[in-house]
Amino acid sequence: MIINLTIFQMLLASLIPLLLLVMSKKNHYNLEKRILRSSIKMTVQLVLIGYILIFIFDYLPPVIGCMYIFIMQFFAIRTFKSQMVNYQKRKLINGAIGLLVTSFTLLLYFMFFVVNPDVKLNPQYVIPLYGMMIGNSLTALVLIVNTLDNNLKLEKRLIMSKIHLGMSPSHALEDTYKKSLATALSPILTSMLAIGLVALPGMMTGQILSGVDPLLAIKYQIAIMFAILGGTFFTTHIYLTLEKRHLINQYHQVDID
Amino acid sequence: MIEIKNLQYQDILKISNLTLQSGKISIIYGRSGAGKSTLFNLIFGNDYNYHGDILINQENFKNKDSQLIRNKIGYVSQQEELFMDTPRAEFKYISKILKLKFDQNKMNKFLQVACFDLDLDFPIDKLSGGEKQRLVLARALYLDKEIYLLDETTSALDGNLVNKLIDKMYHYIKESNKTLVIIAHDEKIINNPKFSKYQIGGSDDN
Numbered sequence: 094m095i096i097n098l099t100i101f102q103m104l105l106a107s108l109i110p111l112l113l114l115v116m117s118k119k120n121h122y123n124l125e126k127r128i129l130r131s132s133i134k135m136t137v138q139l140v141l142i143g144y145i146l147i148f149i150f151d152y153l154p155p156v157i158g159c160m161y162i163f164i165m166q167f168f169a170i171r172t173f174k175s176q177m178v179n180y181q182k183r184k185l186i187n188g189a190i191g192l193l194v195t196s197f198t199l200l201l202y203f204m205f206f207v208v209n210p211d212v213k214l215n216p217q218y219v220i221p222l223y224g225m226m227i228g229n230s231l232t233a234l235v236l237i238v239n240t241l242d243n244n245l246k247l248e249k250r251l252i253m254s255k256i257h258l259g260m261s262p263s264h265a266l267e268d269t270y271k272k273s274l275a276t277a278l279s280p281i282l283t284s285m286l287a288i289g290l291v292a293l294p295g296m297m298t299g300q301i302l303s304g305v306d307p308l309l310a311i312k313y314q315i316a317i318m319f320a321i322l323g324g325t326f327f328t329t330h331i332y333l334t335l336e337k338r339h340l341i342n343q344y345h346q347v348d349i350d
Numbered sequence: 351m352i353e354i355k356n357l358q359y360q361d362i363l364k365i366s367n368l369t370l371q372s373g374k375i376s377i378i379y380g381r382s383g384a385g386k387s388t389l390f391n392l393i394f395g396n397d398y399n400y401h402g403d404i405l406i407n408q409e410n411f412k413n414k415d416s417q418l419i420r421n422k423i424g425y426v427s428q429q430e431e432l433f434m435d436t437p438r439a440e441f442k443y444i445s446k447i448l449k450l451k452f453d454q455n456k457m458n459k460f461l462q463v464a465c466f467d468l469d470l471d472f473p474i475d476k477l478s479g480g481e482k483q484r485l486v487l488a489r490a491l492y493l494d495k496e497i498y499l500l501d502e503t504t505s506a507l508d509g510n511l512v513n514k515l516i517d518k519m520y521h522y523i524k525e526s527n528k529t530l531v532i533i534a535h536d537e538k539i540i541n542n543p544k545f546s547k548y549q550i551g552g553s554d555d556n
Contacts, residue, residue, distance in 0.1 A: 250429050251431045251433065254429075254431040255447070256420065257394075257420075257424070257425040257427060257430065257490075258448065258489070258490070259421060259424070259448060259495070260420075260447060261417050261420075344398060344415060344416045345415050345416050345417050346395065346396055346397065346398070346416050347396075
């Protein structure tokens with residue numbers, strides 16, 4: 094049985110960011126504003142989502158409750174837009190297509206085939222699982238967009254030299270693509286290596302804290318990690334493929350700018 | 351051979367008639383901003399948004415797969431990069447990525463044509479600007495294209511070397527019957543009587 098946290102215990106936990114404020118001030122780290130803003134924003138968002146989830150689970154028909162994922166998509170795309178270093182509408186659209194198509198397809202696969210069919214439209218499963226998939230895909234997407242921009246700029250002359258020697262543009266872009274993809278997938282691949290040995294992932298920790306058998310918790314964790322890996326891969330893959338169609342035209346002429 | 355007829359590209363370039371013969375070295379010159387590099391860009395098929403015709407060995411490639419042009423033409427712009435650490439590795443690398451068999455004799459032949467006489471294992475990052483230009487040139491010649499476009503490829507070389515290089519290139523182009531077009535600023539190259547010269551962007555535009 095999970096132990097409830099009282100208001101007093103929550104206040105004790107919030108002493109930690111307060112201590113950081115003092116430390117930051119004392120050491121002139123100039124982080125006070127950001128620590129304060131992040132702490133408050135996180136608390137308010139989580140309190141709100143707590144009540145929203147109660148409302149969805151208890152008062153809405155499951156099908157309507159699952160629609161909450163559209164709101165998650167909206168905020169994911171908004172975050173994506175704000176994190177793009179060189180904003181361009183085309184990149185926003187290509188990224189959004191990758192993110193939405195991938196996360197939605199994986200969610201359907203997961204709910205209808207992997208998880209017990211009885212719960213396929215249960216918001217209690219759909220919302221947290223979708224959140225994990227789209228959240229990780231979003232991180233990878235932001236990484237690939239900014240890294241690809243950067244690498245294209247850095248390697249433009251190398252790419253053009255290859256094309257001048259007679260290489261096809263898509264062949265000439267390969268090294269740059271490979272490098273960008275490796276960067277975007279590195280967080281998820283690294284965390285899979287360390288999982289369990291270094292840190293217990295959040296979902297599993299939550300389940301174990303609330304009394305779930307660890308062997309059941311790891312099953313969910315393994316399944317969701319595969320879904321997250323798939324989400325990050327396909328999101329970035331779709332983005333790269335769509336971008337290639339912008340960089341190389343029907344005559345195989347290339348335009349990197 | 352490259353034939354250009356009634357070419358117009360935006361407000362940048364206008365050429366009514368220009369033929370660049372094979373077996374010869376043709377020099378393109380003119381004030382900066384006259385569209386010399388733009389012309390190369392169009393011949394190389396990087397942009398089809400022009401009016402008129404560009405025939406490459408009698409064939410018009412406009413609105414066709416630009417890879418067909420890249421198979422025929424070697425383009426050495428002012429900003430070519432070397433990929434590897436040594437000249438030898440460079441030739442092996444480009445042979446590999448272009449799916450050619452590495453040919454040592456051919457490499458030596460074109461290093462000679464390009465007047466590159468340093469050791470094959472000399473570190474590339476220690477080469478001077480002029481030595482890099484010559485290596486880039488040898489690398490392009492090694493690929494055995496029908497046509498070469500060289501944009502200011504001799505700008506970092508001193509006078510004696512330019513004459514020696516141009517002389518070797520002249521003989522190579524003549525015996526192989528390839529087409530070589532050079533954009534040049536250097537008076538000595540422009541006024542060399544062995545070459546056909548064409549001014550771009552002047553009063554008479556061919």
